[in-house]
Amino acid sequence: MTGMQLSREKLLEAYRMMRTIRVFEDRVSAEMASGDIPGNTHLYAGQEASAVGVCMNLVQSDNIASTHRGHGHCIAKGCDVHGMMAEIFGKDTGICRGKGGSMHIADLSKGMLGANGIVGGGPPLACGAAMTAQVLGRDDVAVVFSGDGAINQGTTAESMNLAQVWKLPVIFAVEDNGFGEATASSFVVAGEIVKRADALGMAFAKVDGVDFFAVHDAAAEAVARARRGEGPTLLHIETPRYYGHFSGDPDNYRTAEEKAAMRRDRDCLTTFRRRVGEAKLLAESDLDAVDAEVQAVIDSAVKAARAAPQPPLDSLTTDVYVRYP
Amino acid sequence: MPQKSFRQALNEALHHEMGRDPTVIVLGEDIAGGAGASGQQDAWGGAFGVTKGLLGAFGPLRVRDTPISESAFVGAAAGAAVTGLRPVAEIMFVDFLGVCFDQIFNQAAKFRYMFGGKAVTPFVLRATYGAGTRSASQHSQALYPIFTHVPGLKVVIPSSPYDAKGLLIQAIRDNDPVIFLENKLLYDTVGEVPDGAYAIPFGEANVLREGGDATIIAFGRMVHFAQEATAILAAEGIDCTVVDPRTTSPLDEDTILETAEETGRVVIVDEANPRCGMAADISSIIAENAFGALKAPIMKVTAPHTPVPYAPNLEAAYLPDAKRIAEAVRKTMAYRK
Amino acid sequence: MDAQLQPITMPKWGMTMTEGRLSAWLVKEGERIATGQEIMEVETEKITNVVEGHVSGLLRRIVVEEGATAPVGALLAVVAETSVPDSEVDAFVAGYAERAGAAGDDADAYPTPRVVEAGPHQLNVLSIGDGDATPVVLIHGFGGDGGTWLFTQDALAKDRPVHVLDLPAHGGSAPTVPSGKLDELAEAVVAALDALGIARAHLVGHSLGGAVALSVAASAPDRVASLGLLAPAGLGGEISSDYIDGFLAADRRKPMKEVLSRLFADPDAMSAEMVENVLRFKRLDGVPEALGAIARNLASGGRQAIDLRDALAATQAPVLAVWGEKDRVIPAAQADGLPANIKVERVADAGHMPMMEAAAAVNRMLAAHLAGADR
Structure with missing residues (x-):
């Protein structure tokens, strides 16, 4: 099924998730400025169609591995927004009880194997999750979201080879936002990313990450291929990064004009609204209602996170092992 | 069996x-x-x-x-x-x-x-x-x-x-x-080795030998060298306890401290390099918790702080052996009669 | 061998002993010793035991000093009257090792255990001794194994075949105890008798093994020539649940050492090796569950769940009951008030393990009991 053939409910769900990610990230950015968030964050705003376009093709038992820029993936895979916000605030009610923070948000029960502080940390883990499905005879798939920076890590190259020789049900979703930290990917990535897959005989596709429907359809094909036992796919998803590398990054390596044009011309939310409007799939009023609901949820999440208790001190030494000795 | x-x-x-x-x-x-x-x-x-x-x-x-x-x-x-x-x-x-x-x-x-x-x-x-x-x-x-x-x-x-x-x-x-x-x-x-399946709990040291004079703590292959050393020392009338912690994490600190307290003399044998190694770690645990029971400084027998060499004579000098272990035990025995 | 010069040698207890440490001489050079007198203490990796002399005469020369270790069969001392010149004693000592070597390697000849198919069970059996006399079957207690009879089997095997049996889920036997009930264990022993081709045997049982033996006597009286019951279960109410629960719970050296020490009047008799062996046994898959099932049927809350006093009163076979006065698991007071036809022996300085703690005395009691029952 193509994205344009999705039911009204599914389309509303996709829009709600993308909108949730955007509002969540904009709000985290604002809260960071208040000084009440203890750590650092890497914001996903602008890239929403990638996470949601891929994850709309997954079910709960499928797994995803993520990156330091992971909030969007977490939301798209079903993590609780209240728990995520509390985690970012370092609170006991956080999804990881305040022990992980922004870069380690995970909910294994939802198939979210964790944001990851290590560039290139995710691909081997996704291969492992895919191996679990293969050994146990399930048709689950694993998706690893990584950036254009991780494409240059040895773990990515090793994992792509492993996945291809073992025909693992893995999708390598490479979100190319044009920058590895403050360095342009054009400066550090040799050749075309999809050709790295092609060299291994791996299926691949290059898609516009601003278009939810393009991402959705490419991912649908990759997921179906993986579920059929025909092995991995690499998706090269070109997508804009609205904020700097981290919250507080002056982002002075891009011109003001470039950033303004990016936000004006490459916004997945307005693109989505235009496409569903033109096709008369959803009404403006439906989408506006979602915007209002999402805003209320995020307000509530921040309020609850601010009010929540810090983790108790004795939790410092728990959860290191299941049993020790 | x-x-x-x-x-x-x-x-x-x-x-x-x-x-x-x-x-x-x-x-x-x-x-x-x-x-x-x-x-x-x-x-x-x-x-x-x-x-x-x-x-x-x-x-x-x-x-x-x-x-x-x-x-x-x-x-x-x-x-x-x-x-x-x-x-x-x-x-x-x-x-x-x-x-x-x-x-x-x-x-x-x-x-x-x-x-x-x-x-x-x-x-x-x-x-x-x-x-x-x-x-x-x-x-x-x-x-x-x-x-x-x-x-x-x-x-x-x-x-x-x-x-x-x-x-x-x-x-x-x-x-x-x-x-x-x-x-x-x-x-x-x-x-x-029994034919059936069995699990040995982690954090449980194996006491291979109980002697009253000195405690030798060793891991892996070094346990065998420690046993060899006890045979040499027994002939000299020095009776050693040999402890194999089996796991370094978790570490059976209780058995290490008990046997250290029983003898008051401790030699730790570690095939690893000495800095931040198990010998250093266990020494610190004993020094901190059983200082009063010690009759001699804790002795460490380890590899030197070098990579492992290739030439047979150098590699032999690199590894601890029974002779060096026995010599370390003798030193602890001679420290304070 | 020169009758005027008699050797005292390192004994061999059980299959695996290769050497022993002479921890103490209880007699001095120049003293006269008598057969049956306690002359030395020998420590093995398993246990320390007092050794009684098997010769009498003048202890002329101590060859192995206290604290030294010697192989099984090694000359430890020489017994000879003053009429034998020193030079002959010297020559005897010098020549002994050579002669012992020429006699062949006994260690290789020692019997090895085998597994017999006994009904649904695979039971580990070690058989020693031969002859036509009624055989003995030795049955260990809860959590024990054939090692219980380290000092017993060889002594009794001088006159007859002696079979040491590991109960199901114990020692070298498979953990086949679906119910863990006493009847199941008794049926396993009868099945073992069938498998070994034994029509009738003297049954000697320790603790739970005593209850098993008594249960066999009740269910298959024609298979039982006599009963030797050492600190038996089933003859009184009280039992140490602390011991049983502690034994079941202990999976590490320290708690297991503490639990096992309650078996002995003198806990120092117990070795680290004994603790390690019990831990190794308990770690095997299936064993903890099987032991738990047996324990549930044996006792709860400090009270025994089995009462075999009626069975004891009804048995026609001669019965010997032996208790260590310092038994902390099944109190020796349970020996009081047993039926008059039961011969009761009490061992002063022993706990729950009289056949190990006072091996020579208990062996004499058992030998006399068996000889009497044979008649």
């Missing part, structure tokens, strides 16, 4: 656990060997023959020959562990973990803590360690102190065939990531 080699004991442990639990898999370079080639299948059964026969018994889905890509397959083992398998990954030489530290230290070891206690990571990584095979600096190290340093990992160093089987079964059944280190010069040693 049947006599079996260290290698056979490990092989039996893998057979038992793969037989009783379909989620146990093994993966590594040439753990079967011969895949895709024209000749014999299961050609090697692991670089040291430990996994021989598993391919025939359990098939290629659960006995997986990997590319030479330690980052990928060790990381995949971590990812599989956290999604429902009990993978046992084999790394030929512990030295090669240099190329997959991230998957062990930042991923497998940390999942449970950074995910707030929700992850269970039953991951076993087997690797050989140890000098004495003329294999020089990149195939001979005893890197267990590095793993011991990392919270979230358990570290096991069996010294006998009996311990090898029971500790590996425990490692596979354990719900935390376990680094399981096998001294390659112990593979052909033989001892009593």
Whole structure:
């Protein structure tokens, strides 16, 4: 099924998730400025169609591995927004009880194997999750979201080879936002990313990450291929990064004009609204209602996170092992 | 009681656990060997023959020959562990973990803590360690102190065939990531090993010998050298206790302190380099908690702070041996009569 | 061998003993010793035991000093009257090792255990001794194994075949105890008698093994020539649940050492090796569950769940009951008030393990009991 053939409910769900990610990230950015968030964050705003376009093709038992820029993936895979916000605030009610923070948000029960502080940390883990499905005879798939920076890590190259020789049900979703930290990917990535897959005989596709429907359809094909036992796919998803590398990054390596044009011309939310409007799939009023609901949820999440208790001190030494000795 | 080699004991442990639990898999370079080639299948059964026969018994889905890509397959083992398998990954030489530290230290070891206690990571990584095979600096190290340093990992160093089987079964059944280190010069040693399956709990030292004069604490192959040293010393009328902690994490501090207090003289034998090694660590534990019982300074018998050399005479000088252990014990005996 | 010069040698207890440490001489050079007198203490990796002399005469020369370790069969001392010149004693000592070597390697000749198919069970059996006399079957207690009879089997086997049997889920026997009930264990023993081709045997049982033996006597009286019951279960209410629960719970050296020490009047008799062996046994898959099932049927809350006093009163076979006065598991007071036809012996300085703590005395009691029952 193509994205344009999705039911009204599914389309509303996709829009709600993308909108949730955007509002969540904009709000985290604002809260960071208040000084009440203890750590650092890497914001996903602008890239929403990638996470949601891929994850709309997954079910709960499928797994995803993520990156330091992971909030969007977490939301798209079903993590609780209240728990995520509390985690970012370092609170006991956080999804990881305040022990992980922004870069380690995970909910294994939802198939979210964790944001990851290590560039290139995710691909081997996704291969492992895919191996679990293969050994146990399930048709689950694993998706690893990584950036254009991780494409240059040895773990990515090793994992792509492993996945291809073992025909693992893995999708390598490479979100190319044009920058590895403050360095342009054009400066550090040799050749075309999809050709790295092609060299291994791996299926691949290059898609516009601003278009939810393009991402959705490419991912649908990759997921179906993986579920059929025909092995991995690499998706090269070109997508804009609205904020700097981290919250507080002056982002002075891009011109003001470039950033303004990016936000004006490459916004997945307005693109989505235009496409569903033109096709008369959803009404403006439906989408506006979602915007209002999402805003209320995020307000509530921040309020609850601010009010929540810090983790108790004795939790410092728990959860290191299941049993020790 | 049947006599079996260290290698056979490990092989039996893998057979038992793969037989009783379909989620146990093994993966590594040439753990079967011969895949895709024209000749014999299961050609090697692991670089040291430990996994021989598993391919025939359990098939290629659960006995997986990997590319030479330690980052990928060790990381995949971590990812599989956290999604429902009990993978046992084999790394030929512990030295090669240099190329997959991230998957062990930042991923497998940390999942449970950074995910707030929700992850269970039953991951076993087997690797050989140890000098004495003329294999020089990149195939001979005893890197267990590095793993011991990392919270979230358990570290096991069996010294006998009996311990090898029971500790590996425990490692596979354990719900935390376990680094399981096998001294390659112990593979052909033989001892009593029951046919049935059994698990030895972690953090439980083995007291191989009880003597009143001095306590020798040793790991892995060094346990054998410690035993040799006790024979030399017994002839001189010095009666030693020998403690093999079996796991460096968790460490059986109770037994170490009790035996140190009983004798008041302690020699710690560690094949690892001395800085931040197990000998240094255990010394500090004893000094902090049993200072009043000491009759002599704690002595450490370790490798020097150098890489492992190639030339036989240099390598022999590198490794602790029974003579050096006995000499250290004599020094503690002579310190204060 | 020169009758005027008699050797005292390192004994061999059980299959695995290769050497012993002479921890103490209880007699001095120049003293006269008598057969049956306690002359030395020998420590093995398993246990320390007092050795009684098997010769009498003048202890002329001590060859192995206290604290030294010697192989099984090694010359430890020489008994000879003053009429034998020193030079002959010297020559005897010098020549002994050579002669002992020429006699062949006894260690290799020692019998090894075998597994017999006994009904649904695979039972580990070690058989020693031969002859036509009625055989003995030795049955250990809860959590024990054939090692219980380290000092017993060889002594009794001088006159008859002696079979040491590991109960199901114990020692070298498979953990086949679906119910863990006493009847199941008794049926296993009868099945073992069938498998060994034994029509009728003297049954000697320790603790739970005593209850098993008594149960066999009740269910298959024609198979039982006599009963030797050492600190038996089933003859009184009280039993140490602390011991049983502690034994079941202990999976590490320290708690197991503490639990096992309650078996002995003198806990120092117990070795680290004994603790290690019990731990090794308990670690085997299936064993903890099987032991738990047996324990549930044996006792709860400090009271025995089995009462075999009626069975004891009804048995026609001769019965010997032996109790250590310092038994902390099943109190020796349970020996009081047993039926008059039961011969009761009490051992002063022993706990729950009289056949190990006072091996020579208990062996004499058992030998006399068996000889009497044979008549």
